[in-house]
Structure formats: structure tokens, C-alpha cells
Amino acid sequence: SFCHIRQNPGREERPMNILYFLSDCMIPLVIVLVVAYGMFKKVDVFDEFIEGAKDGFLTVYKIMPTLIGLMIGVGILRESLAMDYLAAILAPVVKLFHFPGELLPLFIVKMFSSSAATGLLLDIYKTYGTDSYLGTLSSVLMSCSETIFYTMSVYFMTAKVTKTRYTLAGALFATFVGAIASVLF
Numbered sequence: 001s002f003c004h005i006r007q008n009p010g011r012e013e014r015p016m017n018i019l020y021f022l023s024d025c026m027i028p029l030v031i032v033l034v035v036a037y038g039m040f041k042k043v044d045v046f047d048e049f050i051e052g053a054k055d056g057f058l059t060v061y062k063i064m065p066t067l068i069g070l071m072i073g074v075g076i077l078r079e080s081l082a083m084d085y086l087a088a089i090l091a092p093v094v095k096l097f098h099f100p101g102e103l104l105p106l107f108i109v110k111m112f113s114s115s116a117a118t119g120l121l122l123d124i125y126k127t128y129g130t131d132s133y134l135g136t137l138s139s140v141l142m143s144c145s146e147t148i149f150y151t152m153s154v155y156f157m158t159a160k161v162t163k164t165r166y167t168l169a170g171a172l173f174a175t176f177v178g179a180i181a182s183v184l185f
Contacts, residue, residue, distance in 0.1 A: 070150055071116075086104070086105075097180070099185055144178035
């Protein structure tokens with residue numbers, strides 16, 4: 001069944017099982033509620049679903065060149081060791097802010113690609129361990145930052161926004177504040 005209670009063999013039942021039950025039921029419940037609401041409003045739910053899927057496919061088709069370009073660019077930067085050289089150059093500056101230079105490539109790549117940053121995160125886990133200071137800090141850093149350039153390129157291109165005004169400056173400011181907060185915490 002979709003909704004089941006996860007049990008740990010050899011352990012007694014805990015109140016947390018209700019949370020597991022709710023999380024297992026959430027997606028099927030949302031689907032049922034959307035279909036029921038559509039039927040209540042006398043909407044042809046299947047046709048609307050197909051139309052939405054078509055629109056989603058067209059959106060993916062439009063943003064594919066941007067995605068490919070970003071993925072190739074980040075891959076080139078990562079494989080050419082340019083990120084490592086940049087981190088070595090900026091390490092003395094970021095040490096002033098108590099930011100480990102080892103995490104600088106992760107911080108920079110995360111602004112462009114979350115999947116590439118996840119690869120770097122796994123490298124940090126393998127090298128330093130998940131429970132180390134660098135492992136914990138990199139986890140928090142990944143959680144409090146955004147793929148700024150990817151998000152801006154995809155959403156602004158899709159919405160045909162040509163004047164971004166202060167979006168980049170605000171996003172960079174928020175990312176740097178998130179990095180500072182991750183170091184402080």
C-alpha cells in the first residue's frame with residue numbers, strides 16, 4: 001500500500017511513526033485532493049493534466065540550451081582545476097573571515113550548479129568526513145545557498161525578463177550572508 005508504518009525490527013513503537021505515516025501518505029493524498037477538487041469544479045482533470053505536461057515539456061525544451069551550457073561550463077571549470085587555483089589565490093582573504101579555503105570551490109560552484117556542488121560535497125565528505133567541521137559546515141553552506149546564476153538564467157529566460165534590476169546583487173548578498181551565518185553557527 002502507499003501508506004504504511006515503518007517499523008524498526010527489535011525496537012518498540014515510537015510516536016515518530018505517525019510522522020513517517022503522514023510523510024508516506026502526503027503525495028498520494030495531494031494527488032487525490034487535486035483530482036477530487038477538479039471533479040468538484042467539473043474540470044476535465046485528465047485533459048488539464050495533459051495540457052500542463054505539454055507546457056512543462058515545452059519549458060524544458062526552451063531551457064535545455066541554457067542547462068547544457070551551464071553544465072559544460074561548470075564541468076570545464078571543475079576538471080581544469082581552475083576552481084582549485086582560484087581557491088588557492090583567495091584562501092588568505094577568506095581566512096580573514098574564518099571561512100575555510102577548502103570550501104571555496106564548493107561555495108563558488110553552488111552559485112552555478114547544485115549537482116556539481118553536490119559532487120564537491122561528496123568529495124569533502126570522503127576527504128574530511130561527514131561529522132567533521134568541514135563536513136558539517138559544507139552541509140549547512142549547501143542548505144543556505146542557492147544556484148543563483150542557474151535560477152536567474154532559467155526563470156528570467158522562461159518569463160522573458162530582460163531587466164533584472166537588483167536581482168543579482170540581492171541574490172549575491174543573500175548568499176554571502178548565508179555563508180557568514182553558516183560559519184557563525
